[in-house]
Amino acid sequence: MSGLKLPARLRMDGARAAWAQMSPALRAEAAQVLDAAGREVRLSAAGLTDFDSSALSLLLSAARQCSEQGVTLKLNDAPEKLRELARVYGVAELLWPTAAASTPV
Numbered sequence: 001m002s003g004l005k006l007p008a009r010l011r012m013d014g015a016r017a018a019w020a021q022m023s024p025a026l027r028a029e030a031a032q033v034l035d036a037a038g039r040e041v042r043l044s045a046a047g048l049t050d051f052d053s054s055a056l057s058l059l060l061s062a063a064r065q066c067s068e069q070g071v072t073l074k075l076n077d078a079p080e081k082l083r084e085l086a087r088v089y090g091v092a093e094l095l096w097p098t099a100a101a102s103t104p105v
């Protein structure tokens with residue numbers, strides 16, 4: 001299981017199409033993870049370079065879908081600008097729960 005990757009561009013005008021592709025891929029990956037007795041679906045954001053707040057919406061939907069299937073979404077290699085955007089919108093702890101838990105208040 002190699003995990004999934006976000007596209008390089010994820011903006012409002014392409015978010016619906018991106019979700020239409022990602023949702024079935026997430027379901028399939030979650031099924032494979034569960035078959036292998038795993039608990040985590042990995043999603044790489046390393047290639048994400050052009051994005052807006054719709055990327056957060058897509059990622060939150062992905063995390064919710066994974067949770068509904070009994071697995072956790074692990075978002076890897078997120079650009080710092082994406083992490084900052086998530087902090088500004090108050091959703092960082094939903095996308096990176098362990099990082100938020102270890103961050104002093």
